[in-house]
Amino acid sequence: MSRADAISLAYLVTIIAFILALRFLSSPATAPLGNRIGAIGMAIAIAATFAQPGMHNYASILIVMAVFAPIGAYAARAVKMTAMPQMVALFNGVGGGAAALVALADFHRVVPEPGRLGTDVSTSIMLSTLIGGISFAGSMVAFVKLQELISGRPIVYPGQKLLNGLLLATLVAFALVVVAGPEDQWIVVATLLGALLFGVLFVLPIGGADMPVVISLLNAFTGLAAAATGFVLHMNVLIVSGMLVGASGTLLTIMMGRAMNRSLANVLFGAFGQIVSGTASAADDGATVRSISADDVAVMLAYAKKVVVVPGYGLAVAQAQHDVRQLADLLEQRGVEVTYAIHPVAGRMPGHMNVLLAEANVPYPQLKEMGEANAEFPRTDVALVIGANDVVNPDARNNPGSPIYGMPILNVDQAQQVVVLKRSMNPGFAGIDNPLFLNPKTVMLFGDAKDSVTKLAARVREL
């Protein structure tokens, strides 16, 4: 077996390791092992690459890796679970940026010899530059928004769509020019700069609540950029890995869009959350909100048979996950069955709320996804809604005039009683009225989520 064959086989092992890593993610029990297998696969690929014939500059490459590996590891260890969306956005951007730079460097390398570039390679270089650049800049804006360095609200101005459309058309034209003939490296550089600008402009108008969709989409982009780089360098391992990521990002984008009942176009161009809807809800005439004390809620919970906690992003903002789990423990000691109903967009990225609750030591069999949870509500005594609003809004089911009409929701109003923990009567993220609060079954416990939950736990303990 030749050395080249051995290296290719090593890359094949890497591909298998990555597929297994994703396969093992089908259950929380096997997932940690899968991730380790993936990491080993990556190590094999890196080792095989260093064994490539004709490699130079080992020293500088190894020094750069030795400097930046601990930085990545430190960031990964230090990051708070609430900040996971930012972290994932950052890594997305970093990967996309790397893909774009590889394409740029490779183009620069081959360009002194005119005619050396096949159409397939030049197309791939331009795709990698474009998608990688957009992914890098877009992810950075998403990061800055999620980190709240700038407002999470959509940033809009007149002519925005037109400008973005023109910019994208120009970039595609640049790419076509390079593919067609004049292999001018400055056009490639201009394309990269334009892609960076486009990445910024296209994420700016997207609001914080839509971040789960945007992050998934950028994830898919980075995968595609990596796959394009695979075509540039003729490496199957990059093509397969990139497309696995592309498939994952695409699936997640579709799922998140479905969970919000919004098309991708609507998310990207709708600037949702900017306009406060004036649509009055059908049910709010004459009805009033009923406020309740912590004591009464504690009694209600302690003597229930089944309690379902419905966490929203407000719970994570208040950092009340641990307190909620302690309350649940007390209830379970009294024989109350407690589960958690998790809406797909309960956090700032797909599956975010599950991680936050797992971190708070909630056993994962108690985490119920939407379909399962909705089947349980009719035999639930108390639904405890903490910091969630739009995902429990019955208008999504009943009011065709509502902006969220058609969005799948958690049917908490089918429970015997609904307790809503809320800071005040301010409308939710999308600024939409919620008739759930006026439902005769519903009582409201106002105050900071963390304070309220701590108070509830203290009262339950006394009972």
Add this chain to the structure above:
Amino acid sequence: METTQFITELTVLVLAVFIGFEVISKVPTMLHTPLMSGTNAIHGIVLVGAIIVAGLPDQSTWIRIVALAAVALGTMNVVGGFVVTDRMLHMFKRRREPEPDEQS
């Protein structure tokens, strides 16, 4: 020759897409955040491409800087991605663990 290689690569790409959809559709929603950070780590495979470009002989300083920058980004991507996914996956437990700090 070139076309043939391109078609082979395209075939690989298409098959990878199908495998990707097949495997990922089996991941429960509960694990979607680790799925994202895990695939994040996997697209760090561009590091391999970066190493190859950075390892080419007779480069201009300009390429070398760009390629080494790509190595730096790729390294952070790979290491950070796998570490954070590992950290997250170890939080998912079937049963509640006894906590030493059950104060308050």
